[in-house]
Amino acid sequence: MMKSCSISLIAIAGLAACQPATQTDERTYLPGNEIKSGFDFLTQSTQEQQQDTFENPGFLWVERGDSLFSSAEQSSPSCADCHDDGLKGVAANYPAWNEDTKTLQNLEARINYCRTEYQDLPKLEYESEDLLSLTAYVSNQSLGMPVSVELSDQTKENYDNGERYFFTRRGQLNLSCEQCHNENWGKKLRGDMISQGHGNGFPAYRFEWQTLGSLHRRLHDCDTGVRAEPYPLGSQTYIDLEFYLAIRASGLSIETPAIRR
Numbered sequence: 001m002m003k004s005c006s007i008s009l010i011a012i013a014g015l016a017a018c019q020p021a022t023q024t025d026e027r028t029y030l031p032g033n034e035i036k037s038g039f040d041f042l043t044q045s046t047q048e049q050q051q052d053t054f055e056n057p058g059f060l061w062v063e064r065g066d067s068l069f070s071s072a073e074q075s076s077p078s079c080a081d082c083h084d085d086g087l088k089g090v091a092a093n094y095p096a097w098n099e100d101t102k103t104l105q106n107l108e109a110r111i112n113y114c115r116t117e118y119q120d121l122p123k124l125e126y127e128s129e130d131l132l133s134l135t136a137y138v139s140n141q142s143l144g145m146p147v148s149v150e151l152s153d154q155t156k157e158n159y160d161n162g163e164r165y166f167f168t169r170r171g172q173l174n175l176s177c178e179q180c181h182n183e184n185w186g187k188k189l190r191g192d193m194i195s196q197g198h199g200n201g202f203p204a205y206r207f208e209w210q211t212l213g214s215l216h217r218r219l220h221d222c223d224t225g226v227r228a229e230p231y232p233l234g235s236q237t238y239i240d241l242e243f244y245l246a247i248r249a250s251g252l253s254i255e256t257p258a259i260r261r
Helices: 009-014 044-051 059-070 107-118 129-140 156-167 177-181 215-225 236-248
Strands: 096-098 103-105 204-206 211-213 258-260
Touching: 044 258, 059 129, 096 107, 103 107, 103 236, 107 129, 129 211, 156 177, 156 236, 204 215, 215 236
Parallel strands: 204 258
Antiparallel strands: 096 103, 204 211
16 A cells, blocks of 8 residues: 655655765665556556557657658668567567677667667667657557566676665755655655656656656656756666666566656
């Protein structure tokens, strides 16, 4: 059952008022039987809107992504020329290790890698309409499938980096991700309900943005919200955090394009 008391960011920050910004306190983890999607924190009307492909505005980007996926630019092959299955199920396994680059890549980075290596095309700018649309389309091909990201010897360092970021206090409010999304989920924050902070619905349409946005945009907003210096969208720091969040959300269904507040 969700908690119902109300708090503020200042109140949460007060719990850590005398702690240095880099300190990581004793960690609180979500029990596996308590993992809940952001969908569970929406009102019934918003849940119904997300599930309706005609009412969910995120499907405008999915449709655009479908067109981009099937279209050839210049004399380059289209995505569909190599992936005639639309990459069904692939998004549920990302971020993933790329053996060619020896790096952990999220879906956006993988799309750009394919563009430069196999299509002889320039990278798409992070948060551009084309990259959001392609990512939304590919992610939607995994709709309803469980998040299942691989933790391996190659990705252990990325996981550790992401976990450390999640539990480290930062910014003028001296808050960590964990304090909101592990310790205080289900409580009210300025009339809104704090979720557990899972990324299984991104790219998602947020009412706050009035548009579709990536998970990295949300991470950027969270850092800004605690008055910390955010990292660039697409940075390895955010990819490592995204990887940790994906493992933390293991078993939750892909909902892209989700609707969030």
